[in-house]
Amino acid sequence: MRIVIAIGLFILAYLLGSIPFGLIIVKLKNGKDIRDVASGRTGGTNAMRAAGIWAGIGTAIMDVLKGAGSVWLAKAIFPLAGNPMNAWVQALVPVAAILGHNYSLFLITRDEQGKLRWRGGAGAAPCLGGSFALWPISIFIILPIGALVFYGIGFASLTTISVGLSALLIFAVGAITHISPWSYMVYGVLALFFLMWALRPNIKRLVNGTERPVGLRAKRKENNLSERIAL
Numbered sequence: 110m111r112i113v114i115a116i117g118l119f120i121l122a123y124l125l126g127s128i129p130f131g132l133i134i135v136k137l138k139n140g141k142d143i144r145d146v147a148s149g150r151t152g153g154t155n156a157m158r159a160a161g162i163w164a165g166i167g168t169a170i171m172d173v174l175k176g177a178g179s180v181w182l183a184k185a186i187f188p189l190a191g192n193p194m195n196a197w198v199q200a201l202v203p204v205a206a207i208l209g210h211n212y213s214l215f216l217i218t219r220d221e222q223g224k225l226r227w228r229g230g231a232g233a234a235p236c237l238g239g240s241f242a243l244w245p246i247s248i249f250i251i252l253p254i255g256a257l258v259f260y261g262i263g264f265a266s267l268t269t270i271s272v273g274l275s276a277l278l279i280f281a282v283g284a285i286t287h288i289s290p291w292s293y294m295v296y297g298v299l300a301l302f303f304l305m306w307a308l309r310p311n312i313k314r315l316v317n318g319t320e321r322p323v324g325l326r327a328k329r330k331e332n333n334l335s336e337r338i339a340l
Contacts (some may be wrong), residue, residue: 114186115198122179122202126209126235129216129228130171131156131164138164144216144228147321148311151216152230154265154323169234172210176238179206184242189290196290203239204299207232211307231311232304233269239300240276243293244283251275263322266311273301 131151135143138160143151146159152172157165183202187195209229216228233255241248254275259268277297283289305312314320 111187118179118183118186118198118202119205121182122205123209124214125179126175126206127213127215127229128171128175128209129213130175131159131168131230132216134164134168134171135160149228150230151213151228152210153234154268155230172230172234173238173241175210176203176206176235176240177242178238179203180239180242193290196292197295199243200290200292200296201299203235203242204296204303206235206239207300207303210235211303229307231266231269231307232300233272236272236276236300236304239296240279243296244279244289247276247279250279259323264311264315264320265323266308266315266320268323269304269308270301273297273304277301 129143129151131153132143135141135146135156141159143149143155143159146155148155151168153165153169156168179202180199183199187198189196189199211229211232212227213229218226218228220226237248237251237255240251251272255268255272258271259265262268277294277300280289280293280297284291284294311320
């Protein structure tokens with residue numbers, strides 16, 4: 110019976126992760142389809158490009174809650190004190206939410222060749238939410254690092270990678286020092302893997318020097334372009 114409940118939780122977490130809040134918020138804000146804007150992803154960065162900073166913030170918050178909510182539900186049903194294996198349920202449920210976010214059941218389309226195409230985000234926000242719900246203090250480490258990369262280095266893809274890498278390092282240290290279960294470190298490994306997998310096109314553009322900038326880097330690029338036009 111517990112296995113059936115656990116499987117049901119994974120399915121529910123995937124469905125929760127699949128809710129395209131970016132698509133919904135942008136559509137309500139200005140009627141645009143976020144999938145037709147820039148990267149076509151449904152996460153907070155692209156929502157900001159499509160409908161402004163508040164749409165981006167609102168999307169990010171809702172996407173964080175997708176990852177956190179799945180863990181909170183798992184903790185309520187499978188508390189650590191109840192069974193050592195419950196930690197694995199808690200650790201794997203947010204991975205399902207990340208998969209739902211990146212490959213949304215509600216955004217499946219067919220391309221010109223008739224093949225199914227999965228749409229969604231890159232997974233940073235639900236990864237942050239899952240990490241926060243597993244160990245609340247982690248948000249005070251991951252969020253500042255992500256913000257520094259976003260506004261300082263200036264690439265959303267590197268920001269996403271920094272979130273996944275920070276989560277992995279935090280839970281690796283937690284496992285080694287016995288602060289958190291080893292299963293939480295496995296969450297960090299899987300989360301980083303799926304974030305990197307979703308970012309394959311972005312990584313290629315980073316290597317080629319054609320990745321879209323954000324934050325201060327984007328402003329500098331706009332200023333340089335304006336100066337060239339003025340000249």
